[in-house]
Amino acid sequence: MTGTPLLSAQQDWVRTGSNLADQRIRLAAADFKPVGADPQTPLLKASFDATLMSDLANAGIFDMVSKSLMPTATPGAPAEINLATWAATPANASMVAFGALSTTNGRLSVYGWVFDAKNPGSPQVLGKQYNELANQDNARMVAHRFADEIIARLGGGVNGICETKLYFVSARTGSKEIWVMDYDGQNQHIVTRLGSISLSPRVSPDNSRLAFSSIGKEGWTIRMFSLELGRPVNFPGGVAGGSNLSPAWSGDGTKVAFSSSRSGDPEIWVADASGANLRKLTAFHGPDVSPTWNPRTNSQIAWVSGRTGLPQIYVMDQDGGNIVRMTDGGYAISPSWSPSGQFLAFSWNRKYGPGAPGGQDIYVMDIASLKWIQLTHDAGSNDFPSWSPDGRHLVFERTVGGHTEIWTMLADGTEQHELTHSGKNFMPNWSWK
Amino acid sequence: MTPKYRVLTCLVMLAAVSGFAGCGKKKVASLPDTPPPIAAPAPTAQLTATPTTITAGDQVVLSWRTTDATNISIDGVGDVPSSGVKTVTPTTSTSYHLVARGDGGSADATTRVTVNAVQVAVAVPQDSSASTMSxxxxxxxxxxxxxxxxxxxxxxxxxxxxxxxxxxxxxxxxxxxxxxxxxxxxxxxxxxxxxxxxxxxxxxxxxxxxxxxxxxxxxxxxxxxxxxxxxxxxxxxxxxxxxxxxxxxx
CATH class of the missing domain: 3.30.1330.60 (OmpA-like domain)
Known part of the structure; x- marks a missing residue:
């Protein structure tokens, strides 16, 4: 065991609960073999190889063999691989992903396999074939799909996240609009063009609609954008005066919780996904905002309340009963409920106060035991964690020196990577699938 | 946050300040035979006013921060916590003087606010109507x-x-x-x-x-x-x- 015993012990429960195995599979992802002489092939192959390697390295369950330790031969088919050389030192691979890529008449064709290097008698674990229009986006998409197949097969049946999306707010056009990008930061596109301030994007569990909050003539309203129609659609319950903020989908997609001050004080309200059947859940003086549903049961909501002064995280039943305070002080905001229902991720400044420059960091709490672990340390101000659907990753925003960008990390706080690099990008939300 | 809570916060802060002061004295008094403690660090003090020039009737925000001080006061304001802000409305130009005293000595800081008299806008009349502010x-x-x-x-x-x-x-x-x-x-x-x-x-x-x-x-x-x-x-x-x-x- 490495590291301090205390840290390992603390990380054990979060690693176990987020499917991050202690024993990672030693996996080699060979460069794919180019087939044919089409001039498009080298560039598509470069994108494919880089994306596959990065997807598998990001998965959090593999110990990747570095390219410099791999055998020099590039196998393009099962008959071409000498498994013994991959199983031997220095590669020491347990599993090998390999295959071939070709371009013919504008079509990209990819054959991919995964072989068990320790089982030469019956090595094939996976064999897949893809055929798409030949372009860079599809080279990356095919790599994502193949990576997700590998992750599901070798990672205990948990689906990979390589085809998921991240919604976020960006101020790069001058106004604050909702944007979307692939989970690895590639392929960034603007979604809304309202020319004002749009915040708190939350995509529906079926990826069909995007809920967010936007300021207009009526103040802050909850808005709906149909990702299928490519335009705004009605959400009548989100428009009735006061500030309407921070929408949150239930895990079954039938309800949206949000904060509204239409009755004076900001409270948590719930509407059906159609925007009808509105009801108020909280009734206590002080701000109530940032709800998140238990996506496993859809019977509980965690949210932020300032009812005792500084904001704290609370949990209640979906009818507003059974309120439990989760944090014991400081400044706690932006909860996100893990897909397993076991954890809350949130942002916490445990030393908030005048003259106490504590850090705003991402924490994960085990709901049953109230045990928590700090995931970010001494690196700017961190906020808005959002769980990946596999429960192994978190996306969040980090502000360093006035620059706010979007980062990801594993659920145990390791492998932090910056996804955006210019302009103000914040409030990320991970799609459900 | 209710006013009650704010008062409570102030009390806690005051208690903290006086608590530290009490501890320091008690240590010296109750342990006379131990070697003298390492010399206490000298206090530091910062005081700023925003803005530094106003028109009479406008507000100015005083903001201060001190370290290693147990007793802090601002002339004309009185005793204050070790750091904080206060809105004041000086009617004439005023120098605000902060003194921070601690076990390691004292420090002070001064900031000046210039107050201009209210000027009724007197534009050159363009027509027969009386000139006033818009x-x-x-x-x-x-x-x-x-x-x-x-x-x-x-x-x-x-x-x-x-x-x-x-x-x-x-x-x-x-x-x-x-x-x-x-x-x-x-x-x-x-x-x-x-x-x-x-x-x-x-x-x-x-x-x-x-x-x-x-x-x-x-x-x-x-x-x-x-x-x-x-x-x-x-x-x-x-x-x-x-x-x-x-x-x-x-």
Whole structure:
């Protein structure tokens, strides 16, 4: 065991609960073999190889063999691989992903396999074939799909996240609009063009609609954008005066919780996904905002309340009963409920106060035991964690020196990577699938 | 945050300050035979005023920060916590002098606020009508920003004069409708700050309603930390951003 015993012990429960195995599979992802002489092939192959390697390295369950330790031969088919050389030192691979890529008449064709290097008698674990229009986006998409197949097969049946999306707010056009990008930061596109301030994007569990909050003539309203129609659609319950903020989908997609001050004080309200059947859940003086549903049961909501002064995280039943305070002080905001229902991720400044420059960091709490672990340390101000659907990753925003960008990390706080690099990008939300 | 809570916070801070002082003395008194403690560090003190030049009747935010001091006072203000902010309304040019005393000595800091007399705008008459301030200028001169403590949305006692001035102006200009915007400093989440800004704007609205202004003339909107007045990560700037601001609602 490495590291301090205390840290390992603390990380054990979060690693176990987020499917991050202690024993990672030693996996080699060979460069794919180019087939044919089409001039498009080298560039598509470069994108494919880089994306596959990065997807598998990001998965959090593999110990990747570095390219410099791999055998020099590039196998393009099962008959071409000498498994013994991959199983031997220095590669020491347990599993090998390999295959071939070709371009013919504008079509990209990819054959991919995964072989068990320790089982030469019956090595094939996976064999897949893809055929798409030949372009860079599809080279990356095919790599994502193949990576997700590998992750599901070798990672205990948990689906990979390589085809998921991240919604976020960006101020790069001058106004604050909702944007979307692939989970690895590639392929960034603007979604809304309202020319004002749009915040708190939350995509529906079926990826069909995007809920967010936007300021207009009526103040802050909850808005709906149909990702299928490519335009705004009605959400009548989100428009009735006061500030309407921070929408949150239930895990079954039938309800949206949000904060509204239409009755004076900001409270948590719930509407059906159609925007009808509105009801108020909280009734206590002080701000109530940032709800998140238990996506496993859809019977509980965690949210932020300032009812005792500084904001704290609370949990209640979906009818507003059974309120439990989760944090014991400081400044706690932006909860996100893990897909397993076991954890809350949130942002916490445990030393908030005048003259106490504590850090705003991402924490994960085990709901049953109230045990928590700090995931970010001494690196700017961190906020808005959002769980990946596999429960192994978190996306969040980090502000360093006035620059706010979007980062990801594993659920145990390791492998932090910056996804955006210019302009103000914040409030990320991970799609459900 | 209720006023009661704020008083409690002040008491806790005072208790903390006096507690440290008590500990230091007690240590020296009860352990006379031990070697003298390492010399206490000398206090430091900073004091700033924002802005440093105003027109009579305007507000100035004093902001101070000290270290290693057990007793801090500002001339004309009295004893204060080790760091904080206070809104003052000097009627004449004033030098504010802060003295911080601690076990390691004392330090002081001074800042000066220049107060210009109110100037009634006297433009060169262009026509026969009397020259006066425009409606917008009158509004801005009479309806001024209300500042808040951090993470608080109750109207501070020092906002009373600004509020009564605003209420008097609105009472005698019954055609004017007002949009009250709630603003926050950059710390904390966008979402929580939007609710905080909402509550700040709402507190000011309620205060004006209690002063007799019709609720139908007052509209509130929260800007949270989305439209900051200034962008520096300093207490001076944060105080400027923790406010309710007014515009004519047309």
């Amino acid at each position: 409606a917008d200028e009158m509004f801005r001169a009479n309806v001024q920003d209300i500042f808040f403590d951090y993470d608080a949305y109750d109207v501070r006692a020092d906002a009373a004069s600004a509020l009564s001035k605003a209420a008097a102006y609105l009472a005698s200009n019954s055609g004017v409708k007002v949009l009250i915007g709630g603003y926050c400093d950059e710390r904390g989440s966008n979402e929580y700050n939007l609710t905080l800004g909402q509550s700040r704007a709402n507190s000011v609205k309620q205060a004006l309603v209690q002063a007799g202004i019709a609720e139908s003339r007052l509209r509130v909107v929260s800007y949270g930390k989305e439209k900051p007045f200034c962008a520096e990560s300093t207490e001076e700037c944060w105080q400027q951003n923790r406010r309710a601001g007014f515009t004519i609602d047309r």
